[in-house]
Each structure stands twice: as C-alpha cells, then as structure tokens.
C-alpha cells in the first residue's frame with residue numbers, strides 16, 4: 001500500500017482508478033513484489049537480481065513471489081536480501097519459477113492475489129514476462145490501484161515499444177548455433193532441411209536467425225505465403241546449383257508447423273528428401289548472452305527508478321540504446337512489425 005506520511009491508508013480496493021490523484025499527500029513505496037511469469041527466458045535471473053539490488057539500494061524491501069501470478073494467489077512469497085540473488089546472473093531459466101494461471105484471469109483469482117499483496121504489505125509489483133503477463137498486470141493495477149511495472153522478458157521479442165526483450169539475443173544465438181550444425185549434414189545429401197522456430201505470433205526470431213545462419217528462406221506469419229516461401233527456398237537452392245536447402249519455419253506460420261510444410265513439399269516436390277527439426281524448448285535454455293545480461297540489468301534498475309519517479313502501469317523498454325517507459329496498454333495493444341529492410345535483406349541474400 002502507499003503510505004501517507006508513514007501511515008498505511010485503509011486497505012480498500014479503489015476500483016477503476018489507476019492514477020495517483022487519489023493520494024495528494026507525499027507517499028513512499030516501502031516494499032515491492034517481483035515475479036516472473038509466462039514462458040521463461042534467459043536473462044530473467046539477471047533482471048530479478050537487478051530489481052532486488054536496485055530496490056535495496058534505495059531502501060525498499062523486496063518480496064519475491066514464486067510461480068508468477070499463481071504464486072501470488074497462493075501466497076508463495078519470500079523476502080529477498082542481496083544474498084538471495086548472488087551467483088544467478090549467469091543462470092538460464094528463472095530462480096523464481098514461472099507459471100501460467102487461468103485463475104488469475106478471473107476476478108476471484110485476482111482477489112486472492114490482492115489478499116497476498118495486503119498480507120505481505122506489498123506497495124508495488126514488478127512483473128517480468130511477455131504480453132500475457134502485462135495484460136494481467138494491467139488489469140490488476142486498474143482493479144486494485146496498485147502500481148505495476150513491466151519488464152519485457154520473452155524470447156519472442158514481440159512487444160511493441162522496445163527494440164529488444166530479455167532472452168531474445170540468447171535464443172537467437174542458440175538457434176543460429178543449431179542451424180550451423182545442421183548445415184554440415186544438409187550439404188552431404190540432397191535434402192531440404194526444415195527447422196521449426198518458436199515465436200508465438202511473431203517472426204522476429206525466425207527471420208533474424210535465417211539471416212544470421214544464411215538460410216535459403218524464412219517462413220514467417222507476417223510475410224509471404226508458405227507456398228511462396230517453399231518455391232523461393234527450392235528455387236534458390238537450384239539456382240545456386242545446391243542440392244540442399246535450409247528453411248526456417250516459424251511455429252505458427254502455418255497450422256501444423258514445420259511438419260505440415262514438410263508434407264506440402266513432399267506432395268509438390270517428391271524428388272526432395274525433406275527432414276524436419278523442431279528445436280522446441282532448447283531455444284529457451286542456456287546461459288544468457290552478455291547482451292541479455294546487460295539489458296536485464298539496465299531494465300531492472302530502470303524499473304525501480306520508474307517507481308521512484310511515480311510511474312505506474314508502464315513497461316520499461318529500450319529504444320536506440322536509451323531506456324524508455326511505455327504505457328502497458330500501448331505495449332500490449334500495438335502490433336510490432338517486422339522491419340521492411342530486414343525482410344528485404346533476406347530476399348536479397350538468399351539468391
């Protein structure tokens with residue numbers, strides 16, 4: 001709760017209000033809660049560490065919430081000191097664990113979460129996750145008038161308002177490493193290698209990994225049809241007198257993913273031997289890259305600064321290497337598009 005001149009205001013939810021105008025006197029955030037939610041991403045630990053240390057540096061207590069919104073509803077909370085976040089910056093996954101919770105989408109579920117907030121005397125919440133996490137955080141902030149700050153932690157890089165999300169760089173490097181290895185065997189046989197890449201509804205990982213790995217084509221939801229992409233891939237391979245092609249397929253570019261694309265190629269080009277590799281959860285694992293650790297550290301510190309600056313319902317983002325605050329509503333509702341020059345580069349470079 002926001003404390004007025006050291007006094008705790010009555011513990012009532014102020015429905016529909018999400019500004020600080022209700023409180024005209026000076027207030028101070030004394031305790032924050034921090035959680036990770038949705039899919040885990042490498043670098044989340046670095047963000048938890050930064051949030052914790054930046055809060056303690058500013059004499060703010062830290063309550064770590066385990067298992068995302070589920071843990072918030074179930075009261076899975078522990079107070080963190082600086083030692084709790086020692087030796088975690090290099091670790092993948094999240095020490096706070098992550099979870100998806102349908103119950104938090106209901107008013108009853110969020111009421112249970114709010115009970116924990118009251119019991120643990122949490123004044124503000126920092127949520128690390130993707131657009132689902134921010135949607136939940138925004139609803140909760142509105143219903144219970146609690147400041148919520150989002151930190152983008154997802155390998156998909158699909159959030160508007162930030163050039164990068166925590167985990168994206170590491171996942172990109174993991175995918176490129178895998179494709180490099182596949183290429184060694186692909187060139188030994190007359191084959192089309194399909195590699196299925198994660199990304200929810202977005203093609204950032206697929207397209208940029210395709211460029212970095214020198215693939216023949218990238219099949220992404222935002223651009224050309226699957227049939228066009230297949231023709232591009234096979235056509236390019238032939239033109240280059242190659243007997244094999246590597247095509248990266250975004251998991252939701254076509255219903256059924258890369259295996260559905262394989263069936264299609266086998267029908268239209270029976271002369272090709274098609275092999276599909278689904279990278280799956282490999283893409284989420286591993287030690288975070290230096291870039292992700294730095295991004296997470298900067299964003300974690302900026303999230304605490306945002307609270308000190310009386311910001312609420314915002315996402316911390318990075319644009320042109322500057323930290324920015326973006327309204328959660330905008331980050332969630334605006335579609336982030338593939339850069340036209342990136343797509344164009346892919347078309348040029350695969351000739």
Ligand code: ATP
Nearest residue numbers: 038039100101104105129130131132133135136154
């Ligand atoms: P990723 O991009 O890695 O999948 P995410 O944050 O988008 O991460 P989701 O599973 O979509 O992952 O969302 C995480 C959690 O946020 C959900 O399990 C749910 O508890 C909460 N959430 C999502 N949408 C809503 C909503 N409309 N209302 C309330 N809570 C929500």
